[in-house]
Amino acid sequence: MTTLIRNGRIITATDDYVADIFIDGEKIIAIGKDLPANADTVIDATGKLVMPGGIDPHVHLDMPFMGTYSSDNYETGTRAALFGGTTMVIDFILQKQGHSLAEALNEWRSRSDNNCVGDYSFHMAVTDFNEETQKEIRGLIEEEGITSFKTFMAYKGALMIDDRQMIGLMEEVKKWGGFINVHATNGDMIDYLVAKHRAEGKLSPLYHYLSQPEITEAEATERFADMAHYTGCPGYIVHLTCEGALNAIRQALLRNQKVHVETCIQYLLLDASLYEMDFEGAKWVMSPPLRQKKDQETLWAGINQGIVNVVATDHCPFKWEQKLMGKEDFSKIPNGHPAIENRMELLFSEGVNKGRIGLNKYVEVSSTNAAKIFGMFPRKGTIAVDSDADIIIMDPTEKHRIAAATHHMNVDYSGYEGWELQGKIKTVLLRGKIAIDHNECKLEKGYGQFIKRSKHTNG
Ligand code: URP
Ligand code: ZN
Ligand code: ZN
Secondary structure (H helix, E strand, C coil): CCCEEEEEEEECCCCEEEEEEEEEECCCEEEEECCCCCCCCECCCCCCEEEEEEEEECCCCCCEEEEEECCCHHHHHHHHHHHCCCEEEEEEEEEECCHHHHHHHHHHHHHHCCCCEEEEEEEEEECCCCHHCCCCCHHHCCCCCEEEEEEECCCCCECCCCHHHHHHHHHHHCCCCHHHHHHHHHHHHHHHHHHHHHCCCCCCCHHHHHHHHHHHHHHHHHHHHHHHHCCCCEEEECCCCCCCHHHHHHHHHHHCCEEEEEHHHHHCCHHHHHHCCHHHHHHHCCCCCCCCCHHHHHHHHHHHCCCEEEEECCCCCCCCHHHHHHHHHHHCCCEEECCCCCHHHHHHHHHHCCCCCCHHHHHHHHHHHHHHHCCCCCCCCCCCCCCCCCEEEEEEEEEEECCCCCCCCCCCCCCCCCCCEEEEEEEEEEEEEEECCCCCCCCCCCCCCCCCCEEEEEE
16 A cells, blocks of 8 residues: 655654655655656645654553543544644553552553554553552563653652652663653642642632642652652653743753653643633643643743744543532642643644744654653654654644634534634645544544654653
């Protein structure tokens, strides 16, 4: 099966040129001007942007959390991702405290195997690091291709590990060529503030925000960076939201430390004023919470300075009836927000079209850097000969509106309802097959492959 994409404007993290792309099977086999049109399928991309498929390295599908499950499963989540131009996601396995990593891996496989439409991988969240789990780290990296280990410095009693465990895990992971992802907020401070607000009868979603002030994230980010520096373990901060936390990373970089930063689309575009809307604010109850306008400016600057490397989603959707679990108490609102389908078009419309980032930077933070950091480059994350043919074709002029009524995520509201965007992803290819064509999904569940990842390098 061969496909020719003709005359598109090809954008990678470094290049911008007009050419044809010839695909055979799953791979790109030639790129050039006026390639022969003897392909089974020919797509005319004149006037369109042709870019690498998006990679979202922070999603939670079908995940047990806060007494319920995130509402997109592996099928609905990866299909919605494809509609929005994201051809690969990295999801999180959560170890249960008192249980092994192998048990967790099996449990997650039982939900994801043969159910994904798009490609996927896992990070392993270590919530109980001990002598037994220590022995499992090498095998995960070398046999399973799971090279990134997630730690939570918050969610005490469920997911949080202490600093002693963090240091031990860092030393073990570093030994075998992996690295640590971290949810860096100070769990004890947050627990104190949550309890204080509840005792004072302050129970609306606004107090979710007020229980996680900027200092809780800045402090934990700095502490994590210090521990990573001490152990020499590479680090990756997930969902960084604010100026204080980014400044902690700036300090770490001054001492030549290797630490990567991810922010999420919502922290670039939305702010904490949304929590003033009474219970409707529950739509944006996530951790860390939305911040201030000054933090958005810091994050855009961080992207352009090359300090913020990845724009992900932390897609963790809950339907409205699930959010209602916290109607009387903000601390019971399941934390999370849907965005897997919207990230690429939001970032293009609000980022590129509004002059905040350039086209190469767009590709870098939505795809290439994730592929490099997470050990998949150049198979994923670029348009090059021998790379997987994971490609999006975008009409940069087409306008459209975000609406829960028309999106494909399994959630009955949108955090961006009514937003008008310019730039529509028209066609998506995943490993050479047309996945999305003019708003129709052409792939079945089971097409999505688990992608084994390589050890961490200097990407
Ligand atoms: O609110 C969030 N972020 N929910 C998902 C879990 C996490 O902390 O990433
Ligand atoms: Zn988190
Ligand atoms: Zn998350």
